[in-house]
Amino acid sequence: MKHLPKHIRPRWRYLAVAIEAAPDADIDRGGFQRALWYAAGNLLGDAGSADADLTVFGFEYADGVGEAIVRARREETDAARAAVACIDRVDDQPVGLVVRGVSGTVRACEESYLRGRSPNSTEDSVAFADDQRPAIRRDDVAEISLPEGFVAATELDFH
Known part of the structure; x- marks a missing residue:
């Protein structure tokens, strides 16, 4: 199967998300993805959620702090930020989330907003x-x- 031409391929943006919870909270990538889809579905509806196409692209969490990279379609970054802001629990554990920034590539997202910025x-x-x-x-x-x-x-x- 041939690849689509570059001008037809979907354009993505990557949101750097900081995660903070209680030190004994057990949060994993699957639970965070479910919470993201649930929040997007409730806020944006089925059609809006499908347009945003939110996917957890990268995830790290340990001892109450973590980071995630959320992929969204380029035109839907505002909707993606709003959906992330609606998440207050992951797997029935209260969490605090902050979108640190939005980038056009995963590498730029990690270098600019994530790696090494978690509090000690x-x-x-x-x-x-x-x-x-x-x-x-x-x-x-x-x-x-x-x-x-x-x-x-x-x-x-x-x-």
């Missing part, structure tokens, strides 16, 4: 609620481990 996380012990508790610190925010789960706090909340 360190394990630490912090004073919180009148007790020393284990925490995972990222920049000026800490995810403090409590018996009920993790709670996020800033440096003003703990010593």
Whole structure:
């Protein structure tokens, strides 16, 4: 089968998406793809979702932070950004997503917006609620481990 001529091939844009969740959240590529399709379908409808053709092209996630590359058709980048903004849970785990930028190639997307830009996380012990508790610190925010789960706090909340 012959390839399509270059002027007929679909044109793609790549969205760099930062992912942040609780340190114990278990998020994988398949769950993120399902959440993306569900959000696009609800926001854009079936026809709009098909026009955007959103696909998770690259995905990395570990210890509460991650990155993804989402492929969308060139004319549908605004719709793709809106669909990503509608995602608040992946596999029933609350997440925060930020579109860091849009690029025309995967390589430019990785170099400009992704690689090495995730916050450094360190394990630490912090004073919180009148007790020393284990925490995972990222920049000026800490995810403090409590018996009920993790709670996020800033440096003003703990010593």
